[in-house]
Amino acid sequence: MSDIGEETRGRSKANEPAHDIYTEEGAVRPDFLARVGAAIADRDVLYLRQHVARLHESELGDLLESIMPDQRRAMVRLLGTDFDLTALTEVDEAIRMEIVEHMSNAQIAAGIGGLDSDDAVYILEDLDKEDREEILAQLPFTERVRLRRALDYPESSAGRRMQTEFVAVPPFWTVGQTIDYMREDEGLPESFTQVFVIDPTFKLLGVIYLDRILRTNRQVKIETIMRETNYPIPADMDQEEAAQLFEQYDLLSAAVVDENGRLVGVLTIDDIVDVMQEEAEEDIMRLGGVGDEELSDTVVDISRSRVPWLLVNLLTAFLAASVISLFEATIEEVVALAILMPIVAGMGGNAGSQTMTVTVRAIATRDLDIHNAWRVARREICVGLINGCLIGTLVGLVAGFWFQDPNIGGLIATAMLINMVAAASAGLMVPILLNRAGADPAVSSAVFVTAITDTTGFFSFLGLATWWFAIG
Amino acid sequence: MSDIGEETRGRSKANEPAHDIYTEEGAVRPDFLARVGAAIADRDVLYLRQHVARLHESELGDLLESIMPDQRRAMVRLLGTDFDLTALTEVDEAIRMEIVEHMSNAQIAAGIGGLDSDDAVYILEDLDKEDREEILAQLPFTERVRLRRALDYPESSAGRRMQTEFVAVPPFWTVGQTIDYMREDEGLPESFTQVFVIDPTFKLLGVIYLDRILRTNRQVKIETIMRETNYPIPADMDQEEAAQLFEQYDLLSAAVVDENGRLVGVLTIDDIVDVMQEEAEEDIMRLGGVGDEELSDTVVDISRSRVPWLLVNLLTAFLAASVISLFEATIEEVVALAILMPIVAGMGGNAGSQTMTVTVRAIATRDLDIHNAWRVARREICVGLINGCLIGTLVGLVAGFWFQDPNIGGLIATAMLINMVAAASAGLMVPILLNRAGADPAVSSAVFVTAITDTTGFFSFLGLATWWFAIG
Incomplete structure (x- = not known):
């Protein structure tokens, strides 16, 4: 390939x-x-x-x-x-x-x-x-x-991704013998970038890149120029784990060994690139609530794969609706609340998905873990506070003028600030906790974050309004 | 590297x-x-x-x-x-x-x-x-x-990503001369996998991989075993375009040439892997409404980079609110509508983001274009219809029992079906049109799709209800 x-x-x-x-x-x-x-x-x-x-x-x-x-x-x-x-x-x-x-x-x-x-x-x-x-x-x-x-x-x-064709020589050969072998043997793989050094039982002893062979005199022994392979990959290692090793150590290829340390194949970067792409693809699709569907899938397959996520979201939607229903009486009195409440919930959802995206990626790239979570949490909450104040003030002014009522403006501004902070906390904590619990944060974070920002948004806005108009 | x-x-x-x-x-x-x-x-x-x-x-x-x-x-x-x-x-x-x-x-x-x-x-x-x-x-x-x-x-x-160290030889050298040169020259790069063939003006003539040199007899002329480089990369080509070439043709390295076809460097897969990762990262972040922020950025930087997206979303939120305000009188009469309307809008948003995620990825991987858009459109609309019927029926039943009113159930089921089809169309067409207009679909699709599903959701549900209760 x-x-x-x-x-x-x-x-x-x-x-x-x-x-x-x-x-x-x-x-x-x-x-x-x-x-x-x-x-x-x-x-x-x-x-x-x-x-x-x-x-x-x-x-x-x-x-x-x-x-x-x-x-x-x-x-x-x-x-x-x-x-x-x-x-x-x-x-x-x-x-x-x-x-x-x-x-x-x-x-x-x-x-x-x-x-x-x-x-x-x-x-x-x-x-x-x-x-x-x-x-x-x-x-x-x-x-x-x-x-x-x-x-x-x-x-x-x-083991599934490896190539089983490779060039291997014994350690006691000289560079000259190795070159002659490569010139004469017809059964060599079509292309290769390294020569492996093995003992008679195929146990991997070392590796030599071709440029090293070309730069060394013919009489030099292979064992004196071979290098230890720092990262031999067990054949049963998951391909994603292998990809992480390639990425971390900028490998171009790596020996694959069986449980006895015997060389069975070689894994090359071009196969690993495909694995990495699939990985990133998966994360994007999961964050968007879709599985591994492909453009060539049938209507029924796609519908079936997308419905479960919609059903889970439906539960959270009804949860949010039941929060609204708590304040039926207040809405009946002040219809402006019904008009404005989706703004509070929706903006919280947007802010929450920003934090969540950053968090899910940071977990995937292993930049975030329980040890630096506090530092990041402080930062996210501060961002939530600042953006909550900014957006809250703006929304408060527009809503206040729209309905010619400073009460409405003040209420929505306060609710917005509360929901932005809740969004920041949820966007950060949900993926971290899901990850700790062994779940894939990319798959399920969005549902929980939306549930939190929706209910917090409706509850804070309608709750504050009920309390305010009751005492007012 | x-x-x-x-x-x-x-x-x-x-x-x-x-x-x-x-x-x-x-x-x-x-x-x-x-x-x-x-x-x-x-x-x-x-x-x-x-x-x-x-x-x-x-x-x-x-x-x-x-x-x-x-x-x-x-x-x-x-x-x-x-x-x-x-x-x-x-x-x-x-x-x-x-x-x-x-x-x-x-x-x-x-x-x-x-x-x-x-x-x-x-x-x-x-x-x-x-x-x-x-x-x-x-x-x-x-x-x-x-x-x-x-x-x-x-x-x-x-040109920025390339390595400027490379090994180059004239075409009239023999394999033996080339090997001797590599054995003796101290100034060679630390590692290399290929030898370039150039004329006296550094014009690129061909390339030979090291395994080819090792398998060929010493007296053979370089020009007889060199291969044309099918994919020389212009130094001013964007790194993403270069990455696409690497991906498409499974390249491990490629020659970089200046505007006169002269060899100036070599681009290797390990640098390209970083570019690919950044690319995928960017798509994920953009879909989530965040820019190139990093975990080490300051609170102010992050706040500043996230506010613009929130402001754009705020506009769509007010647009949705103004749609609701058209039906103020109806809501005052039937408060159940206010309780249920976020379900219609929200579920449309979820379905829209599913289609949008698939579409944005398909455009990024070049699987989707204007030629097969119709086929995919038919499929997405069918999925929207099927899922709209399923989810709509379910929501209609729950809402009808909740408010003890079959009218409410029928209305929300119909509105849901309409919004799911709108979501499918928007999720597909918005990214395609943005892409045609030269904009990055990952950045701006979500805002437009949400605007469409929110307004369609509120308008269809409240509009249908107004009409129904007026004739009822």
């Missing part, structure tokens, strides 16, 4: 720049889509081989996502063995499943034979156990064993 | 695993903080040199972020030339500025001399022009010229 392999395979032609299939905004060009569509309809295999089969895997992926389902199936069929299965790692899961289901196991097996092991695993792991076994059975022995070993590791583990 | 350099420098000791300074949750261990604090108070330079100076740059960064400002300054002073300035690239901007301001230009110059050029630029670019010039003046000529050239490129451009 790295560009090293790409350039070596030379799939993109120099006189036909790859970016060409895209419009300025990054969509696939409509005229290209039309031309491909026509070629599919005409069964113009020659055009497809020349203009589609040569696309970069990610371009082919974008193309697959941009055409109709029946066009996808027809195109994959027409391309036959010229269809690069790596493109399947670049499309939405729903589209991948749809394409794979319409391919014969023989075609999949033929295509998978040419892939890097991490890409092969990525495609195989979503298949039925039966299909997977049938495909594996058609692969050469070594490859089958390697893929099976990777598939044996738990889902989303480093 | 890559692990290649790290392992070569061997800063982490094997018998003292790096992860050790962290608790399970990833915070810096309190007892380590206390021990460092004591060492700073006791001016125990020996302890600091042994236990702090040897930390990985990112660990030192985390440590700096976890101690008090006066401790930071004292520690940097005590460490003197043992303080690794790379750690400054790992901390919040506010902390970086604070530390740098308390260092002498001479100390900064001494520290910067040992850094990779991209890290040096990262620190220098935030300084006053005067300080920067004074520091540059103290550096050796070649380094000064290189850093100045990088600093001349616009902020956030590829």
